[in-house]
Amino acid sequence: MYRFKFYYKDGTNEISSFGLENPENLYYDFDGLIDWNEYYSFDELKPTTHEVLEVAMRAYKGFYKDFDRIEIINDVNNEVIDYINEGDLIHINLKRQKIIQELAKEELKEKNRKKEPVELNYSFKVYYKDGSSEIKGSAININSLLYCLDEYLDNEIYDLKDNMSTGDILRVAADLYGKKFNCCLVEIINNKTKEVIDYIDVDTNK
Numbered sequence: 001m002y003r004f005k006f007y008y009k010d011g012t013n014e015i016s017s018f019g020l021e022n023p024e025n026l027y028y029d030f031d032g033l034i035d036w037n038e039y040y041s042f043d044e045l046k047p048t049t050h051e052v053l054e055v056a057m058r059a060y061k062g063f064y065k066d067f068d069r070i071e072i073i074n075d076v077n078n079e080v081i082d083y084i085n086e087g088d089l090i091h092i093n094l095k096r097q098k099i100i101q102e103l104a105k106e107e108l109k110e111k112n113r114k115k116e117p118v119e120l121n122y123s124f125k126v127y128y129k130d131g132s133s134e135i136k137g138s139a140i141n142i143n144s145l146l147y148c149l150d151e152y153l154d155n156e157i158y159d160l161k162d163n164m165s166t167g168d169i170l171r172v173a174a175d176l177y178g179k180k181f182n183c184c185l186v187e188i189i190n191n192k193t194k195e196v197i198d199y200i201d202v203d204t205n206k
Helices: 023-030 036-044 049-059 094-115 143-153 166-181
Strands: 002-008 013-020 067-074 079-085 122-127 133-139 185-190 196-201
Touching (some): 023 036, 036 094, 049 079, 133 143
Antiparallel strands (some): 002 067, 067 079, 122 185
């Protein structure tokens, strides 16, 4: 198995890190110690042992005692596979930098996407016998309106499935809303245009 061996400035040394069968995979030990985009870049472009050591030199600063040398060793026979000393020239892997930049762009896109408001395009609108009305639930698409009924289902059993017709959705809504709120009419409306997509009379179920 391959591990990192640290040489501390106080003259002591220590073998640390996970033991792995592939020395290039010792970057797994950096989990949580370096930027995630850099960490994930190693999955796309496998590092050399020396690149792993270059990253280790900064990743472990402050994590262990002050050290000035790191080796990758075979802990079975103590063979030194590669090493780096404090102050050694650090090489820049341009291919890796490009991958990290692309990953950062994707991360930013994902963050911006999550910030975008979700448009709830459709709603149930219920009417009461006194002439008043109110919106009872909204969703991105018509079929998702079924999720607005979850809190009223209790022990009722309905054959709910994807791609139900508006009529079937309204029959479930009329049954639940009719029992809970004593309403007389339920509509599915388009929130933007106020268009009535479909409706049902609670008493006649039509």
